[in-house]
Amino acid sequence: MPHRLISPRTASPQELDAVVHVLDGADIIIHRLEGTITHWSIGCENMYGWTREEAVGEKIHELLSTRYPVSQEDIQATLKSRGFWQGEIVHRHKRGQDINISTRCVLVNLPDGDQSIIQTNSDVSALKKAEESVKTREAHLTSILDTVPDAMVVIDQKGIVMSFSKAAERLFGMTADQICGRNVNNLMPNPYRDEHDGYIGHYLKTGEKRIIGYGRVVTGQRADGSRFPMELHVGEATANGERIFTGFVRDLTSRMKIEEDLRQAQKMEAVGQLTGGLAHDFNNLLTVISGNLEMIEDKLPPGPLRDILRDAQEAAADGAKLTGQLLAFGRRQPLNPKQVDLGQLVSSFSDLLRRTLGEDIKLSTILSGAHFDALVDGPQLQNAILNIALNARDAMPKGGSLTTEVSRVTLDADYAKMYPEVRSGNFVLISMTDTGSGMTDEVKKRAIEPFFTTKEVGSGTGLGLSMVYGFVKQSGGHLQIYSELGRGTTIRIYLPVSAGGNAGQTDASVGAAKIPLLRGSERVLVVEDDSRVRKVAVARLNDMGYTVIEAENGRRALEIIKARDDIALLFTDIVMPGGMNGDELAQEAKSLRPGLAVLFTSGYSEPTLAAKDILAGAQWLRKPYTARELAGKLRDLLDAS
Missing domain, CATH: 3.30.565.10 (Histidine kinase-like ATPase, C-terminal domain)
Structure with missing residues (x-):
């Protein structure tokens, strides 16, 4: 609501004396428009250390070494046009320390045609110190939350998102501005989305806990609609008489994939032991069968029976080949390395x-x-x-x-x-x-x-x-x-x-391992659909000093490129799901940013098998690659651009 104008009132010197006398304990200074102090309350003596005799007749801005947020000319112009000015200034105590002041100045007319200013001051130094302490603690807390790899989401008792950490932004693919003020069920797929508000209501009504205080594996949903497994821990607190809930979220995609790979390896190990054992025993049976068939064949005259026997021997030989393959799978075949x-x-x-x-x-x-x-x-x-x-x-x-x-x-x-x-x-x-x-x-x-x-x-x-x-x-x-x-x-x-x-490895190559990795500070966009491979690539680039943005597919990467003009290099897998592969992404990106450097990576032996027309000037890196190989390719491209 805009401030109303205050027309300057006319006050006699006696009236000004009365004001200071009645409010002598308050922090009141009356001075001329040009700054000469005419009245100085006891409250000001206590606040500033200057006695009334020392202050009266001095220029206020000189005595108190006033620091204004704007120029004195602007303040005087405001006083003349609006009749008052208020704001925060800094005064100097007689002993030399700074005092943060919240001040309000009102313009009054004197009978002789001159003008004075009635200035009321409040010491807000303790408040400013508290505010700075709160800001420091907030900055410290924010830096911790931005560094912690687990995502953090804070909601109120209605399920509305109040806070959304940087890790949460990366995990769910949306910014805090996009989700704060909305229901947290937007981060869940159905049926959890429709049922979530009922969970909170049931807890507030009965006190029965389902997730609060416990770790639980649930399903999350990103902004693009993709789902992922996550580990959720929820804590509870009360602020201003209302409940708030803090959820810490950990993406389990990579861990579950590793566990799945480990189970697969263990299964193959078990199957290998079983098939190897069976093949070994079956080979013994085939040895008996084929040996007896040979002895029978020697005693049979030529004729139909001998032909039938030969078919049986060929079948036994095929069985021996089959057991040989089973022994190979079971790692029990005799090798001569x-x-x-x-x-x-x-x-x-x-x-x-x-x-x-x-x-x-x-x-x-x-x-x-x-x-x-x-x-x-x-x-x-x-x-x-x-x-x-x-x-x-x-x-x-x-x-x-x-x-x-x-x-x-x-x-x-x-x-x-x-x-x-x-x-x-x-x-x-x-x-x-x-x-x-x-x-x-x-x-x-x-x-x-x-x-x-x-x-x-x-x-x-x-x-x-x-x-x-x-x-x-x-x-x-x-x-x-x-x-x-x-x-x-x-x-x-x-x-x-x-x-x-x-x-056979050369001394030079051995010595190269001791040479520090080539580093850089440019911004790199990493595009990789495999979350584990992407995580490793991002970690390596961060260790090399680069600023990294990551995307899980070509469409998302193109959105980032359109929104930012500070990306120096695109590091992309060639074959990706989602309707846009790496070479198509690179063509689109180069049309938008002609100066963009491009580094492809591929699991194929030759990139031309995955991308028929590799972009001119681009380079490629075959998976798996070492950190040193990646560092070298990056500097080759970035230094040439």
Whole structure:
């Protein structure tokens, strides 16, 4: 409501004396418009330390070293136009300390035509100190809440959101302004959304607790409608006679995925032990069967019975092959590991693969780097490569391409954290990438299970990848499947380097590990649909000094790029769900921000298999990548732009 104007009243010197006399204990100063003090109350003596005799006749702004929020000219103009001025100023005590003052000045006319100002003051130093203390505590609390990785949501007893932390903004994909003042049930999917208000009402009425004081796993819903598992802890307090509830939320997506991977690994371990044991016992039976068939065959004359016996022997031989594959999966097949140059092994095996796959499939072999020595059973590895190639051929009935790449990689601790069955260290990586039909998520989960197959009945045993998995694990390595439906599949075999392979590493590369990572301060947008991979990438970039924004898909990333013009580099996965892949995102982003640097990452051996037209000037990084590789690529792109 606007302040009313106060017309200056005329007051005689006697009336001014009376005002000060009646209110002598109050903090009242009367001075001329130009500042000369004419009246000084006892209250002012107590507040400022100057006696009446010392103050009267002095200029107020000089005596009290007044600091105004605006110029004295502006204050006088306001007094003349409105009749009063009020605000906060700073005065100096006689002993030298500052006093924060809330003041109100009223203009009065004197009979001689001159003007004076009646100024009433209140010492608000204690209040200002309390306010600053509260602000400091609020800033401290805010910094803590912004740093704590768990999201925090505060609601009132009606379910209305009162506070929403930065971590909550990142977790739910919305800002505090978008949710504060709205019902917290907007962060939940149904049926919880419709039932939530009833939960609060039931608690307020009966006192029966369901979540308050307990940790509980529930389902949350992001702004884009996606759901995720979360751990919720709720505390309760009373403020101004009303209940408030504070919820701490932890995203369980990554933890549940790791637990699922661990359960899958444990299941495969159990199945492997079972099938290995059965295959071992069944081999003993086949040995008896085939041995007796051979002895019977020697005693039978040529004729129909001998032909029937030969069919039985061939069936027993097929059974022996089947048990061999089961033993491989169960990691019980006899291996003869030797130091092998895997680059040479794969290259020499390419001719056999080319004849096996046929003319409709283009076969490419790439050796990235050198020193591919590993301690492995060469023939068994070739058998594993052949099994993968045959699966790739079946996934490309109309032809396509199969690319095999051999390289040296280092799996660091960050990568090992994402996959419980993986250990960190130096490996030789054999990646086989096809352009076939790809796999669904359900098929990927079961791809290495014995006897699981998507082929027609009679077209396969479902033991190909199972055998590969068992062989790789028995060799101390790791198998990973990367596939996108309709785009193709990459099978990656990690085999630990042998002592000879380590010895081949140059002193320069060993010394490079001691060189600090290249750093930067630019803003980087990370786009990755796998939350675990995205979390690791963001953590690495933060450690390198970069300011990071993250997005879970291309659509969200494009919204961020349109809203901000300070993003220096786009670091995006190539294959992502949601209707926009990485190369499409990069094209759109470059049209909006031509100076934007682009770094692709992919689980495929060649990015061209996932993106047909890689953007000019962009670079790519194959998963898994080390922090050093990422740091180098970033500086190459950013320093060139």
